[in-house]
Structure formats: C-alpha cells, structure tokens
Amino acid sequence: MSNPLTDGPEREGYELTRLASADNFRDVAGPGYPTYDGGRLRTGVLFRSNELQLSDTDAGSLAGLGIRDVLDLRDHQEVEAHPDVPVPGATWTHVRVPGIPMDDVATLTSREAGLATMKRVYRIFVEDDGARGAFGELLTRLAHAEHPQLFHCTAGKDRTGWASALLLRVAGVPEATVMEDYLLTNRFDGTRSKYLSMVREHLGEDKVAVYETVMVADAAYLAEGDAAVAEHFGDITGYLRDGLDLGDDVLTGLRRRLLA
Template identity: 40%
Template sequence: MSRSAKSTAAVLITGGVLFTGLGGPAAVSAQPLSPPGISIPDFGSLGNARPVVETPRLASVDNFRDVGGTGQGYATAEGDHVTRGVFYRSSALVPNDQDLAVLTGLGLTAVYDVRTVEEVAAKPDRLPAGPRYLGIPLLSGDLGAAVAQLKSPADAVAFMQNMNRSFVDDAATRAGFAQLLTEMARTAGPQLFHCTAGKDRTGWASALLLSIAGVPEGTIFDDYLLTNEYTAASMKVTYDQIVASRGEAVAQIYKPLLGVDRSYLEAGLGRLAEKYGTVDRYLTEGLGLSRGTIETLRHKLITAPAPQPRNGNN
C-alpha cells in the first residue's frame, strides 16, 4: 500500500470515520448501486429528517444524541412515544471538560464501546465518573487495504452498503449486536453506546431499538440521516484534510464514507428482509435474542400516552 493511501486512512480514522470490517479486495461490491441514481450526501444534508432541537449538543462529541429523539420523543405507530433519557448514542467519547460535565449530569450507568481494539487504542474514551465501561468490538479488517481498493465514489457507496449488509450476513457481527442489546436490556438506568463516527454500527443499533419501539420506518430513516447534520462540521474538516494531502479528486472518492445516505441503511434492511423477512425474526433468529429481552427493551423504550381527561358527560 502506498504512503499516500496510509495517510488517507489515518485521516479517516482520526476524523472519526469507520471503514473497518469488510477487509481488502472484497470490500468493493460488483453489485449495482441501490437505489439507482443515488446522490452522494452533501455536508449538512438532512434529507427529510426532523429538525434538531432540545437534545444537548456536545461540541467535542458531535454525534451525541438521544435515541428517543426530541420533545415528547419519537411517536410510535401505536400512538406512544419513545422514552427520552434512557438510551443515548454518540461518536467516540472524547469530551472536553464542559461536555464531560454534561455527560456526568446524565447519570449514565453504562457505556458500550463497539469499536475495534485498534480504534480504541487510537482514540480511547474519556468517561464521566460512574458508568460501567464495556467494549464489544464489532467488525474487523485491514483499513488500509480497504481504502486502497476504492477507486471512485461509486466504489465508496458500495462499500458503505456492503458494511450495512454485513450487520445481517456476518455471524460474529450479529453476535456483537446481540451482546449489546442484551446488556442494554439487563442494565438499569441511562446508557450510552457508540462507535467511532456514531453513524454505522451505532446507526444500525439505533434503528433496531426504534424498530423494537414500534417507530415507523420513515422516522427511523429520518433519525439515521441526522448524522449529516450533527457531524457536518467535522466531515468538512476531514474532507479538507484529504484535499490538502491528496487533492480534490481523491477527496471526492472518499466523500461518501464521511456521512450517511439513505441507501446505506436500505441495503442493510433489504438484506434483513431477504434473509429473515422481519426485524423481529432477525432479532430472534439472527441475533438469538429471547422474547423476554426484546420485551424488556420495548418496555424501556415506550412511554404510554397520558390519560385524556374525560368529558363531564361521560
């Protein structure tokens, strides 16, 4: 691998972007892009995601947010709302002093780090006092070899789509997600889970939680796309670093790796539908979760609507 490719890989890691897990030459799929006519996300592009309000914004952990959303919490198909303040998601947990104080105030009981051993070594977490830390490495592979295989933006898009498919296809990765969700079910109190950029492994876990809660698919995609808003500034910094070191053409190749696109999550969910039919079957058959674990997560996630006052004539 060339020195320039290694340099780019280092920039992508320090920029908070994940590209491990699919390995060398096999990382790029020969399959056509799905859906056709994909547009590479611009920095700050939200798609049709809901506005960002209320959730604490951390300057040094830019993709930190509440899985439950904002306000009353995401609405479910049954008219409930997802409980806020129970599960949080984020990018690598390296807060400055001010943000550390905010995290401390949340009263977290557990932090789950799903990064690889190499990622953790490059950027160790800085934890608030109190929570239990548990590393659950998801994905593995040669980052440099994977980056070196990307020759076009289309290759990078296919790479991201295949990463999401691996959340369904790879047995070891499924086991990691099963461990994560099981720990979250059995642990009391507010909890936080994260990867490096807080968008791929973290995005998949969040999508599963929202599905368990009964949140409509459209809202799940909106929540997924919020990464492009939360991390717009850091994506721009990483992009500019690549431009400075290797030029605009190379930066354009890697641009799809920096954010998220609807097709990335669609690829994973499409594979899930092919192999399991429903998210529920993926959870029970693919991840091996017990019905009790799923119901415990659902109970934690759902806030029943407040009773409506009765009319005096009733």
C-alpha cells in the same frame, strides 16, 4: 426540510444536550418520537454518539445525564488509536462490531467503489456471525439495565446507526422516522468536515467526493442492510430473534425502557 429533533408542537419543552467535543451525540429517542400506535418514546434513557474524545466539560455533561454504561462498538485498532475519555461514574465495556475495512478505504479510487464498500459493511451487520453476536449482546445489555446508557462507534453513523434503527423498530417507530433519524447524522458535520479537509489537503479536491461516501449516512446503506435481513431472516423480527438470538425477555425489556 424538517428536523425531527426540533420541529412540531410535540417538541415543546424538549432540550437536546449538545456536546462540542462529540458532535454526533444525541438521544436515541429523539425528542420523544411517536410510535405507530399513538405512543411516544421516553427520552433520557438511551444515548448514541461518535467516539468520546471529550472535553472535561462534556464528560461532566454526560455524567450529569446519569449515564452509567458506555458501550463501545469500535474495533480494537480504533479503541487503541483513540481511547474514550472516561465518563465519571460510568463503566466502559467493549462490544466489538466490525466496521469499515480500512484496507478498502485506503485503496478507494472512485465514488462507486466507496458506495460498494459501504453497502458491504451493512451486509456484514446481518451476515457476519461476530457482528450479529455483538449487536445481540448490545441490545441485551440495553434491555436489562435500569439506568441511562450510551453506545457509540467512531463516527456514530454506521454501527451506531444500525443499532439505533433496530431500537426504533423494536419500539414501533414508523419507518419514515427511522430513516429521518438515521440521516440526521449528516446534519452534525463537524467531524466529517475535518476529515474531508484533510483529504482535500493531502489527496486533492478530486478525492473529496470519493471519500465522502464513507463519511456520510446514506439511505442506500440502510436499505442494503434491510435487503440482507429480508434475504436471510425474512424480516426484522426474524433477524432479531434468529439472527441476534434475542428472546421475548430482551424485546420486552427494550420496549419497557424505550416507551414512555
């Protein structure tokens, strides 16, 4: 299987910053993903991550990338339980998006129930007024800044994954690459392995497959969000404009920042 972060001659000279304490930190642009029209994305501008439980070394690495905004998509309880370690020189802003309902997770009894829960989460991104407002705020903040920014949630796969997919689509990245980038989360499995080990220890081996459904990126989840977009807004453009209330200034600003 190819690795869209490292494979191919166009990746020469690209150096991915990796963080030991935030294993799903990466550049939204990948190594400079190609676009439909032969262009390429600009690296070093927008970054994505899981929660920032950072070592001093990794916090310094983020500061060294010039990141001046940290946009936290987590719910209030998640922020309170695991507040971000500050990034020197960066301003922290809370842009709350509803995540996986913890009551649903606590009562999971089957893999099918886990899959259904995750599909509901992606429908929330499209159908919930608060979620749409938050994604609209996020993309507006990203469009109007002039410095590197980072956005994240807890695992960096669902709220962050959906936002990243939107950005890649705005920039004109082919759908195959959008999906490859979304699924790339599953290669950075340190956090997932840690939590599944806890499930195995406390709940038993038979529960690992059940709880794995809420800890991975799955093509079916992104497809569920896309299906909800088609139902309610016709296509991604309709979702961005009518669902997230984004005008030409924001969409143009995002392309200006994303495209090399």
